[in-house]
Amino acid sequence: MTTVTTGTRTSTPSAGTPHTRVEGRDKVTGAARYAADIPFTELAHGWLVLSTIARGRIRAIDTVPVLAMPGVLTVLDHRNAPRVDTDYTTLLGTRPDPTCAVFQHDRVPHVGWPVALVVAETPEQAREAAEALVVHYEQQPHDVEFTGEHPDAHPVDGHMPAVTDKGDLEARLAASAAVVDVEYTTPEEHHNPMEPHAATARWDGGRLEVVDSNQGATWVVGELANLFSLDPASVRVRSEHVGGGFGSKGVRAHQVAAVMAATVLQRPVRVVLTRRQMFSLAGYRSPTAQRIRLGADADGRLRALEHRSVSLTSTVHEFVEPSAGVARVMYDADAHHTANRVVRRDVPTPTWMRAPGEAPGSFALEAALDELAEKCGIDPIELRLRNEPDKGPVSGLPxxxxxxxxxxxxxxxxxxxxxxxxxxxxxxxxxxxxxxxxxxxxxxxGAAPSTAAVTAEADGTFTVRIAAADIGTGARTALTLVAADALNVTPDRVRVRIGDSDFGPAMIAGGSMGTRSWAWAVTAAAGELRERLALGAGIPPEGITVRSDTTAAIGALAQKExxxxxxxxxxxxxxxxxxxxxxxxxxxxxxxxxxxxxxxxxxxxxxxxxxxxxxxxxxxxxxxxxxxxxxxxxxxxxxxxxxxxxxxxxxxxxxxxxxxxxxxxxxxxxxxxxxxxxxxxxxxxxxxxxxxxxxxxxxxxxxxxxxxxxxxxxxxxxxx
Missing domain, CATH: 3.30.365.10 (Aldehyde oxidase/xanthine dehydrogenase, molybdopterin binding domain)
Structure with a gap:
């Protein structure tokens, strides 16, 4: 038995002082392995075949010549692929996008829809065979044009209510000394992280293991378990290093296709998206058309505010870019109306993209405030400060x-x-x-419940385990500093392990909530461990581990804006x-x-x-x-x-x-x-x-x- 104490440091806290990334040397020397770098015995490679039409049905797929090509192991399509279940709610509280449920039917809802997966011994063989695969379609008329205001536009509740309103908007606008009534548009934008999406799936002793590039192992486990009707405990997802995500790296077609192929072949299968495929399969920020109407009195104080946004979605899944949401926090008015609506077209489904809603919404709202400042003859900063609310304009919360x-x-x-x-x-x-x-x-x-385990090792160091994801933000380093302060030790005595679903459920790297949620869990576990060590108990060779769960503690956050x-x-x-x-x-x-x-x-x-x-x-x-x-x-x-x-x-x-x-x-x-x-x-x-x-x-x-x-x-x- 070894005695380990955390002690009392006289130095300044680690958090708040600059630290280089703890994994920085591994990344710049190539020692850090990303999802497509990790070797597996008998690894096969899958290549997705995407539709070349924007709407229609698959009439036939000529697989026989492709199956005879060198190295080709199988071709999966809607006729022979394993069935999946999409009747569930995701970690984010939404229905799953059917795009990830590949090869389930013969319908084609947009260009770039996955129609087949060719699996071969090498990626070169898989690509050659995929490009040789002939798919016959019954083509139907399509419409991909986004014009903003449209009779088909309808409200959709995303992670916020679609519509909020209070007060008589028209009356307040009519009574205003200065009025701005303008429309702003933003285009379709794409994530393009440096590391393409990649996943390897294999079965190991009846357990599914996926090595992936994602923004949350817990997220991917839940989706794959639901899709394939598996016990979540029988699914393990690892994602140690991630080269960018920006909202795009959830569950996508490539992971599901890899699991299908690994199930059929009973050997590891890797699927990597090309840059061009990512434009169809990784999601994107929808274009928006936003109408802003502002009315202010002679002193520039808002009396009316309307922010209406229309965005684009696919015909298979309704995803809303909630651009009008930013107005619900930034400025108040006697009459305050906001709405987020969508138009369905024959396009891929948009998704979360860095600052979803706020990025395009702030362009429209903050440009309109500038136009109002010009009309009122007031400095743009002064106008904003005159309209600082004392509570949430819509929530009413402090x-x-x-x-x-x-x-x-x-x-x-x-x-x-x-x-x-x-x-x-x-x-x-x-x-x-x-x-x-x-x-x-x-x-x-915000913050979301997470679990963390902190172990006091027999050699005097500490190991933190949490299913966090570092997508390039420096989260691994931040958690090292947080843990060091919570344990009252220097950072060199702390090792943080992340990106493994076996560490227990944890929040994704998204919504600017990752580090906050994980740090909360790490702090709670470290605090309890310190209390146990303070009792003077010796450390056995396997160490002493304390696990935290912040579900109950985080609930009180909803009481404030x-x-x-x-x-x-x-x-x-x-x-x-x-x-x-x-x-x-x-x-x-x-x-x-x-x-x-x-x-x-x-x-x-x-x-x-x-x-x-x-x-x-x-x-x-x-x-x-x-x-x-x-x-x-x-x-x-x-x-x-x-x-x-x-x-x-x-x-x-x-x-x-x-x-x-x-x-x-x-x-x-x-x-x-x-x-x-x-x-x-x-x-x-x-x-x-x-x-x-x-x-x-x-x-x-x-x-x-x-x-x-x-x-x-x-x-x-x-x-x-």
Whole structure:
């Protein structure tokens, strides 16, 4: 027996000080293995065959020639694939998207629908055979066009009610001194994480094991167990390293297809999606059409607010992009109406994408606030501060903390806002028109029940086990620091193991709730372990383990409105000769709870802000109405911000711990994106005097609206 004590540290707490990633060396040296890297004996490879029509039925599949090709083991399609069950509710409280229930019928609801899986000894053989497979279709007329307002648009409750309303909107608008009535649109956007979706399935002694790239092992276990009518205890999912997710890495067609093939062949089968396949099978952010109507009195105080959003969904599953939800938190009015509606088309199902709802919704709402500030002759920051609510505008709940004012005050000071001439089109740098803009940001700060186990090892170290997922956010490192503080030891004595469903149920990496939920569970287990060690008990060779479950503790959070907040600032330069928009600098100041690791937290904030540049100026997936498919479904045709597009970006935060959280965490994963595109669009107006209400702000759109005035100097360029 060994005695291990946690002791009392005299050094500063680990949380709140910068720490490099604990797995950083493994990642940069290649020692860290991702889902498609892990070897298995007798591993076979599956390649998905996707439909080439947008709507219709499969008439025939010519499998005989393909089965005779070298290395081909089987072809699965709707005629011979195992049956699955979709009559259940997912971890997120929704019905499953039937897209993941592959090969169950002959119907084709969109281009890129999985119609077969070819399995072979090598990935090259599988791909060659899949590309040789001939599928005959009965083609039917399709419609992929999204126009926003449409007679077929209907409300859908997602993770929030579809419609909220109070007060007489028309009466309040009529009585307002200033009114804004505008429509904003955002395009279809795609996740494109660096690591493609990949999964390997195998049966081991009657137990299904899946090695996967996902955002939550608990999530995937539950879905696979339901689909295949298995006891969840007989399913194990491992996902140790994940190269990005952004909402896309739940249960998809490739995992289900891999399980089917492994069941049929009784050997491990790996299925990896290509980049082009991800455009059809990994979900995306729906395009939106949003109408904002604001009415204010002479002092700029809101008397009427309407935010209506229409988004796109598939014919097989109703997923809503809840863009109007952001208005339910940010601003109040005597008459306050919001609605989220969808239109069904012959397209793949959209899904969660970083800051779902808030990202496109904040663009519309915060751009409209800027237009209202112009009409009222009030500074955009002052207008927002005059409309700070004292409680949730829709929920009526008190805020657990709303430090947005502090974010704007500090951000304005650092950005030099006081020196800004509010008149548009007044600043030049050679051929460039210069402008600055701002916007507010918010994102919910939730938590979900999780379990964690902490073990005091005989050698004086501690092992934490939790089914968390680190999708590049630095969660593994943050949990190491949280555990070290909870145990009163230094981080080098703590080892955190994650990404294994055998560690017990835990929240997914999503909704900015991952680290908060997991830290709560780790803190609870570590606290109980310290109490046991304080009794002086010796440590046996197998160690002493304490397990926590936070289900009961988290229930009280619903009694308050909980959000992170932020203020975004941007300076742009617009070339009126070419239409080019360059972002010169950005600043984001956030009130996002206690910051556990400033190093990785700043990376999260800045990464979100860079995505805001991408959203404002670049990203747009375009569908060909004739074929129903994408134009340029790859990273050559789908543009995202690159190093050349990223200027000086600064992110900082104000003190804002959540008093009801044991660690003080709120959540930071998504708020960096919220409001960033609006700040850039508002800066483009300030530079040119022209409002752009449709994203992205492409050069062609700038040239269509901005008069090209001759100028003596053609020199000058945006600062790098």
């Amino acid at each position: 805020f657990a903390g709303r430090n947005l004012r502090a974010c704007f005050v500090e951000g304005a000071r650092r950005f030099g806002w006081a020196d800004r001439d509010p008149r548009p089109g007044r600043r030049r740098d050679g051929r460039w028109l210069l402008g600055t803009g701002t916007a507010a940001a918010s994102f919910p700060a 909980r959000h992170s907040f932020g203020a975004q600032f941007a300076e742009v330069a617009v070339d009126v000769s070419t239409g080019e928009v360059r972002v010169r600098r950005m600043l984001g100041v956030f009130a996002a709870g206690r910051i556990i690791n400033p190093l990785t937290a700043r990376g999260q904030f800045v990464g979100g802000m860079i995505w805001g540049i991408s959203m404002a100026l670049h990203e747009e997936a375009v569908r060909d109405r004739a074929s129903g498919g994408h134009v340029g479904a790859d990273l050559a045709g789908y543009h995202v911000a690159t190093h050349a597009d990223v200027p000086l970006i600064e992110a900082d935060w104000v003190e804002d711990p959540d008093p009801d959280d044991p660690v003080g965490i709120k959540g930071i994963g998504e708020i960096g994106l919220v409001g960033a595109a609006a700040a850039i669009a508002n800066a483009v107006w300030h530079a040119t005097g022209v409002r752009h209400r449709s994203l992205p702000i492409r050069p062609s759109r700038v040239l269509a609206d901005v008069p090209r005035e001759p100028h003596a100097s053609d020199g000058g360029a945006p600062h790098a």
